[in-house]
Amino acid sequence: MILRALGLMSGTSLDGLDICFAQFEKQDHWSFQILKAETIPYPKIWKDRLRNSIHLSSEELLELNTDYGFYLGQAVQRFIESNQLKNIDVIASHGHTVFHQPQRKFTLQIGDGRAIKIETGLPVIYDFRTQDVLMGGNGAPLVPIGDELLFSQYDACLNLGGFSNISLKSNNKRIAFDIVPVNIILNQLVQKFGKDYDENGELAKEGKINDQLLSHLSSLHFYRLPHPKSLGIEWCNENIFPSFQNIEDLDLLATFTEHIAQQISQVINDNQLKNILFTGGGTHNTYLIEKIKAKTKGEIVIPEKVIIDYKEALIFAFMGILRCNNEINVLSSATGSFKNHSSGIIA
Ligand SMILES: Nc1ncnc2c1ncn2[C@@H]1O[C@H](COP(=O)(O)OP(=O)(O)OP(=O)(O)O)[C@@H](O)[C@H]1O
Ligand SMILES: CC(=O)N[C@H]1[C@@H]2OC[C@@H](O2)[C@@H](O)[C@@H]1O[C@H](C)C(=O)O
Incomplete structure (x- = not known):
């Protein structure tokens, strides 16, 4: 039928x-x-x-x-x-x-x-x-049912939207959780350059990574919590934006892009994921994707554009x-x- x-x-x-x-x-x-x-x-x-x-x-x-x-x-x-x-x-x-x-x-x-x-x-x-x-229940995330029934050929499905979230099979159960804020932070940082988003990570590429900020971000408590867990703008206002004081905007972009890549690759590596479907607007950020690829052993699968942009509506x-x-x-x-x-x- x-x-x-x-x-x-x-x-x-x-x-x-x-x-x-x-x-x-x-x-x-x-x-x-x-x-x-x-x-x-x-x-x-x-x-x-x-x-x-x-x-x-x-x-x-x-x-x-x-x-x-x-x-x-x-x-x-x-x-x-x-x-x-x-x-x-x-x-x-x-x-x-x-x-x-x-x-x-x-x-x-x-x-x-x-x-x-x-x-x-x-x-x-x-x-x-x-x-x-x-x-x-939490009323979210709902998309994992589609990951389970329509995209089961992948070990995991990862969305790069305002926040990054993932769904994967663990002990025969599909679990899901937020990983790290993504475009909600990057889009905010590029506003000073009169842009809506950092196209292909071009601006992040120009900045220098600030090691002190990077290690501060990595040490945030959320990243050590077990699933289920989710992020919201309130968490960013409390934990991310205040740490951005006195650092050049381009360096903030470079450092936060590196931070996103580190957190995502850590989840992929810790769960020994072999192939991961990437969707959501952040998948178009080629610089971010290159960074994630460089840090993981798993295969990052980038589908055709219609799946990148419409997987949620499809599900x-x-x-x-x-x-x-x-x-x-x-x-x-x-x-x-x-x-x-x-x-x-x-x-
Ligand atoms: N070429 C590109 N380079 C970098 N970033 C891009 C590019 N194209 C789109 N984006 C990012 O993707 C975002 C849109 O993604 P998407 O539509 O998945 O977000 P959303 O639907 O609001 O997210 P959520 O899943 O959190 O609801 C843009 O705001 C931008 O940050
Ligand atoms: C309450 C709500 O609208 N949550 C959305 C939101 O946008 C992304 C993330 O936060 C996700 O948990 C959820 O949407 C997706 C589509 C979901 O439920 O799977």
Whole structure:
């Protein structure tokens, strides 16, 4: 049986809405094919509205939830029409994360799925994280189910986004954890040069590594903690940015790029990973990738661009398909909930 789904993903960097249209087939195991994928850049108004969402009153937030749902619905309807897509079984929408406090048992991804259904007339699955949080889990990471069922040929899958995270098999269980902040720091450092990101690590290449800062960064407690563990901007504000005083910007870039490469290669080497799939925007940073390759014995697999840029949206599309079949789409070994489950509200 062949099933086709549209996955919608709004990443932490607010560059735009990732849409991935893919088909999935289950024989003895699941396989996929990406048919069309696109990032729709957010207009300034939407970037501002989403960035400001944490400061809204309850009423304003409810209004944003509705407005953003219709925005998503219209964006995906335009995508369907302009690409003349047919035979779509389901739309799976991650939404935009506003709050995420699993310890207090709530997480909020806005963008009402019912509005997407009204705009498109298609079945929609949304709100993938809440059920896991209610079941004692962290509501994240969810992507490991896709790593397990669609990318099992790799020892591990590593994402280089705002933060770097990895999922891998350990004692027959898929575990996942954050490794080190990546673009959330690099992007901030290059702002002084009037850039959004350090293209191919060109600026980092020009700087000199500051050994004292490098050894301070390596000594941070987080890196010695066992999994599961995750990082957030609050951790960077407390532990990373204050150590950047009185050091040249180019040297900071060089040192932090080296730090990222060291932490990632240590995880690869410690877990004796033989082949690791790299995805997420940071995979385009050739200088960073060269550094990681130089420090590891494992094979760093760089897939085609569409997988680098759309793997998360692809996996959300896949989670939608699993949900339609009432199959498990969240792994408790990755999120910490009390059992595997099939999550997402069906609009
Ligand atoms: N050629 C390049 N050189 C260096 N960095 C790049 C390049 N292309 C993209 N990037 C980095 O990738 C980032 C976008 O990555 P991605 O879309 O995976 O982030 P995200 O979706 O916000 O992350 P997350 O998975 O944390 O939500 C850019 O902000 C930039 O830092
Ligand atoms: C709450 C939330 O939106 N978390 C995101 C975020 O962006 C990256 C990281 O933090 C990851 O844990 C998660 O998304 C990915 C897609 C996941 O759940 O696997």
